[in-house]
Amino acid sequence: MVTGLEVRGVTVRYGDTVAVDDVSLHVEPGTVVALLGASGSGKSTLLRAVAGLQPLTSGAIAWDGEDLAPVKVHKRNFGLVFQDGQLFPTMDVARNIAYGLGKLPKDQQRARVAEMLELVGLAGYGDRKPTELSGGQAQRVALARSLAPSPRAILLDEPLSALDTGLRRRLADDLARILRETGTTAVHVTHDHQEAYTVADRVAVLHEGRLLQVDAPEALRERPHNRQVAAFLGYRAFVVEAEAHRLGWTGRLATGEVLGIGPASLQLDPAGVELPILDQTLTLDDVELKVALPDGQTATVASPSKLDATSVRVTLMGGAVVPA
């Protein structure tokens, strides 16, 4: 028997639109899988199908081998967290978290709420109203509420995307820690690569409803299955071995392979190859230099500050090995 969550050949259509196209995916108990894809790739639809909120056109969804088709949303025992935590506005934080604990005696409910508040770093916030919370705090409470009844898995649909970038990164770290500490099985929808890499044990890349690859973050980054996945992961230029060596790379490629050059592949190096700078853009962490490769393709290089120069010396330190 396959344990945990199994998505078997699931297709979901809205009229003529195929939102999810024959997707099969296994989420092992205690692991976190991120569904990563651009807007409209079918992530939310697939998550809603797992939750039971969206009927399948074909295929099946099972938990521990049991087909969930006849099991209603609230009987599936999944916790749900959405972009806007959807806390009950009239209830205080403690009552929000206790919402799914109706079967427990009151003192056990109180203990569980306190435990959950501690877990999400909000000890002492039980008496606050949702309107008295910041966006990040509200999402922590939504997470605590979904985890409180010990669901068999939690399903998170862009839970951090309404938050500003700095907070999103910190909360992604916290979310990863909380899911691991509690051994929670989770499916996490995001369009943010960084968030997927931080939170998930395995990342499932969706494109136009199809599942292109499922792998651990390192494997995905180092060995995208094809150029489409590589391009989506930020590898914009692809070079053959001789060209890669010309840029200072010392690795080897097999016949039929090319090296994808991503944002961290080229590094500043005074002894490296000189490349013309086409553009310089300030980012959150550094300055992104757009450079022209000898074969005319463009790539980016991270620099700690803007450069008063028309060219820069770089060395190709790594990249993704991809079928040509």
Ligand SMILES: Nc1ncnc2c1ncn2[C@@H]1O[C@H](COP(=O)(O)OP(=O)(O)OP(=O)(O)O)[C@@H](O)[C@H]1O
């Ligand atoms: N209720 C609906 N009726 C018709 N088409 C829909 C509906 N919901 C989604 N779609 C279509 O299904 C496809 C997948 O949408 P979905 O919301 O699952 O993608 P997504 O990857 O979650 O996108 P986003 O990141 O923008 O939320 C899109 O082409 C979308 O336009």
